Amino acid sequence: MQNPGEWTRPGGSFAVSCERVSYSYPGSGRPALSEVSLDLRQGEYVGVVGPNGGGKSTLVRLLNGLLRPESGRVLVTGRDPATEPFEVRKHLGVLFQNPENGLVAPFVEDDVAFGLENLGVPREEMLGRVARAVRAVGLEGYERREPHTLSGGEKQRVALAGLLAVEPEILVLDEPTSMLDTAGRREVLEYLQDLHSEKTVLHVTHHLEELTGADRILVLNGGELVADETPERFFSNADLLRENRLVLPVVPRLALKLGFPPAKLSTPEELAEAILARTQSGTRSR
Amino acid sequence: MKLELRDLRHVYARGTPFEVEALRGVSLVVEPKEVLAIVGGTGSGKSTLVQHMNLLLVPTSGQVLVDGADATTLRRSELRRRVGLVFQFPESALFAPTVEEDVAFAPRQLGLDEEEVRERVRQSLRALGAGHLAGRSPFALSGGEKRRAAIAGVLAMRPEVLVVDEPTAGLDPLSREELLDLILGLRESGVSVVLVSHDLDEVAEVADRVCVLHEGRVSAVGTPAEVFYGDPTQAPATVRVTSLLRGSRPEIGDPVRSQETLDALRALQGT
Numbered sequence: 001m002q003n004p005g006e007w008t009r010p011g012g013s014f015a016v017s018c019e020r021v022s023y024s025y026p027g028s029g030r031p032a033l034s035e036v037s038l039d040l041r042q043g044e045y046v047g048v049v050g051p052n053g054g055g056k057s058t059l060v061r062l063l064n065g066l067l068r069p070e071s072g073r074v075l076v077t078g079r080d081p082a083t084e085p086f087e088v089r090k091h092l093g094v095l096f097q098n099p100e101n102g103l104v105a106p107f108v109e110d111d112v113a114f115g116l117e118n119l120g121v122p123r124e125e126m127l128g129r130v131a132r133a134v135r136a137v138g139l140e141g142y143e144r145r146e147p148h149t150l151s152g153g154e155k156q157r158v159a160l161a162g163l164l165a166v167e168p169e170i171l172v173l174d175e176p177t178s179m180l181d182t183a184g185r186r187e188v189l190e191y192l193q194d195l196h197s198e199k200t201v202l203h204v205t206h207h208l209e210e211l212t213g214a215d216r217i218l219v220l221n222g223g224e225l226v227a228d229e230t231p232e233r234f235f236s237n238a239d240l241l242r243e244n245r246l247v248l249p250v251v252p253r254l255a256l257k258l259g260f261p262p263a264k265l266s267t268p269e270e271l272a273e274a275i276l277a278r279t280q281s282g283t284r285s286r
Numbered sequence: 287m288k289l290e291l292r293d294l295r296h297v298y299a300r301g302t303p304f305e306v307e308a309l310r311g312v313s314l315v316v317e318p319k320e321v322l323a324i325v326g327g328t329g330s331g332k333s334t335l336v337q338h339m340n341l342l343l344v345p346t347s348g349q350v351l352v353d354g355a356d357a358t359t360l361r362r363s364e365l366r367r368r369v370g371l372v373f374q375f376p377e378s379a380l381f382a383p384t385v386e387e388d389v390a391f392a393p394r395q396l397g398l399d400e401e402e403v404r405e406r407v408r409q410s411l412r413a414l415g416a417g418h419l420a421g422r423s424p425f426a427l428s429g430g431e432k433r434r435a436a437i438a439g440v441l442a443m444r445p446e447v448l449v450v451d452e453p454t455a456g457l458d459p460l461s462r463e464e465l466l467d468l469i470l471g472l473r474e475s476g477v478s479v480v481l482v483s484h485d486l487d488e489v490a491e492v493a494d495r496v497c498v499l500h501e502g503r504v505s506a507v508g509t510p511a512e513v514f515y516g517d518p519t520q521a522p523a524t525v526r527v528t529s530l531l532r533g534s535r536p537e538i539g540d541p542v543r544s545q546e547t548l549d550a551l552r553a554l555q556g557t
Contacts, residue, residue, distance in 0.1 A: 028426050051458045052430025097429060097456055098375050149298050149306055152374050152452065153328025153484065178455040179374070181327045181484040182520070206458050247459035250487050250523040250544055257548055258555065268526035275531060279555055 014075070015170050015200040016040040016063060016092070021072035023058055032058040034223045035072065040170075045196050047211035047231075048204045050220040051245035056204045057097065059220065060174050063202075064094050076170065090119065093168035097175050099155040108150075108158050109134070109143040115166040133165040138187050152179035160188065170200045177207065185210075208235070209249040212266045219244050235263035287353055287368060287446040287478065289316040289339060294348035296334055296502075308334040309345070310502040316447060321469060321479045323489040323510075326499035332482045333374065335499065336449045339480065340369040367396065370445030374452045377432030380424035385416070385435045388424055393442045403442075410438040413471070415464055430461045437465075448472060449480040454488060466492050490514070490522035490542050510542040527551075 017039045024031040033055045040046055048056050061067040062074050065085030074081055081088040093115075096102055105111040112133055116126045134140060137157040142150070147158060156179045163171065173192070177185040189210055192201065196213075203211065211217050217234045219227040221244045227234070234240065235252055247253075251271050252262035258275070265271045296309040308331045316322050316339075324332050337343040338350055341357055350357040357365055373379070382388035389407045398406070411417045414434040419427060424435050437453065450469070454462040469479050469492050483489050489496060489510070496513040498506040498520070506513045514521035518529035524547040528538050531554070538554055541547040 025426055027423065052461055053428030054458075057429065098378070101378075144304075145306075146299075146304055149304065151329040151333060152455075157328075175456055179328070179452065179484070182486065184328050206456065206462070208459070245458050245460035247463060251527065254524070254527065254544065254548055254551065258551055268523050268530065272527050272530035275527075275551060275555065276534070279535070 014039045015042045015044070015077060016202070017075045018059075018062075019073045019075075021062060021069045021074055023062060023067055023070050025058075031070075031223050033062070033069075033220075036220070036223075036225045037072075038218060038225060038228070040200055040202060042169075042200055043197055044215050045192075045201045045203065045213070047214040047217040048202060048220060049206070049208060049211070049217060049244070049246060050226075053222075054220040054244075055223040056220050057174055058223075060094055060096075060172055060202075060204060063172055064089055064092055089168075090166075091168055092170040092172060093163045093166050094172045095160055095163050095174060095176050097178065099152065099159040099179065102159045102162070103147040103155055106146060107143065108139065108145050108147060111147055111158055112161045112165050115162055119166065129165045129167065130161075133161040136164055136191055137161045138184070153181055153184050156180060157184065157188070168199075170202070171195070172202045172204075174204045175206065176203070177205070177210065207249070208246065209251070209266055212263065219246075221245075232263040236261065288318055289369065289447055289478070290349075290351040290354075291315070291335075291338065292349040292351065294335070294338055294345045294350070296331075296338070296343060297346045298334075300346065308502055309338075311348070312499070312502070312504055314497055314504060314507065316478050316480055317495075318478055319473055319476055320494040321473050321481060321492050323481045323483060323493035323496045324499060325483060325486060325489055325496060326505075328484070330499040331502040332499055333451055334502075336371065336451055336480060336482055339447065339449050340366045340371050342366075342371060363395075367443050368445060369447045369449065370440040370443050372437050372440050372448070372450045372453060374455070376436035376440075377424070377429070380432060380436055383423060384420065385411070385422055385424050385427070385438075386420040388435060389438045389442050392439055396443070406442045406444070407438075410441040411435075413441060413468060414438050430457045433457060434461075434465075445477065447478045447480065449482075451482040452484070453481070454483070454485065462488065486514075486520070486522040487524075487544075490524055491544065511540040514542060515540050 018036055020035045020037055022031055022035055023033045050056055062069055065081030065088055068082040076088045077091045079088050103111055105114055109130055112130045113126055137160050139157050177188055212231050214231055217229055217231055227240055255265040255271050256262040260274055291314045294309050294312045298306045298308055326332050338345055380388050386407055390403050393403045393406050416434040419431055454465055472479055493510050496510050514525040518525055524544055531538055535554055538550050541550045
């Protein structure tokens with residue numbers, strides 16, 4: 001499709017732009033999202049947090065056109081997902097919460113290739129892309145396994161590989177590590193960090209420690225965007241956390257209670273080092 | 287109730303090119319009134335193992351014993367009432383028009399009178415802080431609300447052993463803490479809880495014992511302190527902090543829970 005005027009369209013200079021977007025599920029008394037406005041610049045890594053029922057997954061579904069806003073407007077690279085869902089999905093890929101629901105093919109490699117087949121990618125190129133995606137998520141050797149014999153965490157990686165193979169420039173991740181063990185989570189997060197500069201990422205999570213490296217953190221609660229903060233300000237704002245059913249992860253929480261700035265100390269190594277430095281110097285200032 | 291697993295082996299798709307040996311000889315006891323956590327990497331066999339606890343999966347070889355009796359000699363319906371299993375993402379099994387009806391489904395199969403069923407539904411939903419959801423459609427709930435509705439359905443059977451597979455995956459941090467409190471409350475009321483989790487930080491807060499699975503075998507079992515200080519690379523954040531300090535400051539001891547750890551660190555700093 002020709003889009004000569006793409007960059008002059010409203011919202012066209014943003015990867016994603018939402019303008020006073022509202023949505024209510026049929027039969028539900030209160031809106032799942034109300035009047036939410038936000039913009040993602042190209043290459044930004046933005047976290048989304050908030051309580052269950054806060055509107056996070058609804059936002060995700062509006063971005064790829066699974067739901068249409070009741071009012072307001074969503075634009076993804078200048079296109080409206082409600083009217084051009086297939087075009088939008090080439091540019092914006094979603095990893096959904098429960099990996100179980102997305103696996104369709106008899107073998108892992110077919111599943112990873114599924115999205116590419118739908119886009120009509122030539123076979124030679126497809127093989128290369130599938131192999132790269134499988135390697136990226138650490139699933140080499142699993143190509144001929146049947147998805148139903150995999151564990152929850154392995155399925156989550158298959159789903160992520162399928163998304164990466166399509167090579168969208170915007171990734172929307174709805175709790176991408178909820179079923180991964182510590183090692184698997186670290187690998188996937190490192191991979192996502194590597195994408196940081198080349199992709200625009202919207203990362204929905206309940207694990208706040210995953211967002212210490214984000215550019216911004218958005219808080220959705222009761223369908224409203226209640227905060228848009230840098231990680232440093234976010235982690236130090238105890239009231240904001242409490243009001244939104246958020247709990248500091250273990251290390252920043254210990255750090256805070258011991259009188260250290262929580263956002264600076266997110267790993268056990270950093271906290272242990274800070275404690276050693278303080279006890280060795282003998283100063284007990286708090 | 288004491289649940290004993292003896293030398294369990296399980297092979298998926300036996301005799302096909304896709305054969306996978308998921309369990310390679312696992313022996314483990316679930317003691318009465320304990321919270322036993324089962325941890326291990328993805329694909330280590332955690333979910334396969336717990337599905338043997340009520341014979342949803344039948345072992346390729348080995349035995350499951352309930353208070354010393356071979357579980358295969360019990361009626362399956364009886365076994366499944368006594369050992370309640372909550373799957374990963376249990377919300378995918380919700381089906382009824384209202385949450386209340388969904389939770390009532392299993393106890394109604396027990397042949398209880400309607401008043402008893404209603405009472406159990408009320409209690410289970412209340413235990414999960416989900417009483418306000420009773421009249422709602424399960425399909426219009428958020429992920430965390432659905433999770434609680436699904437767990438309530440299993441609690442309404444009043445199991446003696448509750449097996450929960452990754453119950454907090456996808457829950458917001460406060461809901462996660464509430465669910466962990468519920469697990470501790472169940473233990474107080476005499477129920478044994480088997481918690482499958484990859485989140486070692488939550489295991490640290492609630493487990494009485496920890497069993498580590500690796501490639502279908504038990505690689506460690508014991509108290510959280512024994513297991514986590516035995517291999518601090520596979521330990522919750524609390525133990526990873528303290529084990530880095532123990533070399534120079536051995537007086538810190540072996541705390542695991544976050545409050546214990548905070549107390550130990552404060553003592554170390556002299557604050």
